[in-house]
Amino acid sequence: MVRIHLPYSPGDSFTTENLKDYIRSFDRIYIIQGQDKCSFSRHKKPQSLDYWLRRNSHNPNTKQAVDEVITELVKTGEFRRGHFTCPDSGEDDVKGIRIVR
Numbered sequence: 001m002v003r004i005h006l007p008y009s010p011g012d013s014f015t016t017e018n019l020k021d022y023i024r025s026f027d028r029i030y031i032i033q034g035q036d037k038c039s040f041s042r043h044k045k046p047q048s049l050d051y052w053l054r055r056n057s058h059n060p061n062t063k064q065a066v067d068e069v070i071t072e073l074v075k076t077g078e079f080r081r082g083h084f085t086c087p088d089s090g091e092d093d094v095k096g097i098r099i100v101r
Contacts, residue, residue, distance in 0.1 A: 002076045007068050009059035016078050020099055022052055030084045030098035033070060035063040047087045049096070073097055 005013045023031045026047060034048020040060035043051050050065035057064055073079045079097040086094045 002078070004069060004072050004076075006053060006057060006059075006064050007066065008062045008064060009053075009057040012057050012059070014053070014056065016073065016076055019049075019052075019073070020078070023099060026087065028087070030082065030096050032084055032086050032094045032096035033065045034086075034088075034094075034096075035065045037063060045086065045088045070095075070097060077101070 001015050001017045003013050003015050023029065031047070031049045032045065034045040034050040036043055036045065036050060040054050043054065045051055048065065050063055053064035053069070054060040070081065074081055074097065078099065078101055080100050082096060082098050083093045084096045084098070085092050
């Protein structure tokens with residue numbers, strides 16, 4: 001288990017185990033990045049990493065699933081980058097990560 005810090009919400013962080021539990025709650029092994037330049041109340045991808053991070057952040061109106069966070073998750077060896085179908089919009093070839101262990 002590794003703790004990942006949010007660069008745009010100082011003091012906020014999450015563990016890789018918490019993220020894996022969240023992903024698995026949807027009966028999937030992947031989550032889309034889903035970063036969106038909008039206020040939290042207008043976010044249209046509630047099953048995305050960005051939505052989950054914002055919901056648990058002190059700075060919810062700023063996108064949180066930035067590339068730096070994805071890079072840190074991949075560095076743990078617990079996740080891999082990939083392209084997936086967005087569970088909210090049905091769009092194909094959307095950036096995200098999947099659990100590898």
